[in-house]
């Protein structure tokens with residue numbers, strides 16, 4: 001079973017079997033996405049993914065709860081661009097701790113952060129370990145930006161090259177063309193690749209192994225990193241179906257993996 005936290009009654013939550021439960025804590029971002037996409041792109045995509053998951057995945061024998069989507073994350077790397085909203089790192093950490101402590105208080109002890117914004121990733125990894133200890137609960141982080149999550153479908157569908165999928169890019173623009181096409185202005189889409197001074201070195205690169213503490217205006221003039229001109233709605237629909245199905249499969253594995261010793 002999968003339920004939205006916001007739509008359950010207090011009695012339903014009280015009586016729910018927590019032994020086989022998992023709480024999804026979704027977190028997105030509000031930040032500039034170039035001239036062609038709205039600032040809410042990450043959270044709009046995340047909301048659609050959660051809707052897709054709730055309607056297509058059943059998880060028999062388990063109770064999967066989707067906590068309210070946190071629409072704003074840590075986006076200070078985009079602060080130079082109008083429209084960006086960001087909490088500071090300590091604020092996000094405290095907010096997540098308070099939210100998860102509330103959920104823990106009601107008996108749930110397994111959590112997964114589902115994240116749609118690369119700028120949240122490092123922080124979520126730190127928080128998940130802190131809360132593993134502080135709340136004596138299991139924590140997982142799902143992040144699609146710095147993992148292999150999209151690799152299979154990108155191998156089939158990506159038309160851009162290196163750095164073509166990064167920010168306001170072929171992937172995100174395609175997803176938005178499938179989800180909210182009226183919010184995308186493809187006439188304003190322009191490809192932009194990161195400045196070579198942060199990519200074309202032997203060791204120092206925004207993909208590592210020596211990673212600079214960069215902000216977006218260090219690597220991009222217009223706020224795009226990638227190739228939005230390669231986006232189209234058909235590709236976006238395929239990306240979306242892939243993401244919903246793959247996330248469902250991954251959550252099934254999470255439901256069956258216990259890492260705390262009894």
Ligand SMILES: [Zn+2]
Pocket residue numbers: 033041042116117167168172
């Ligand atoms: Zn984004």
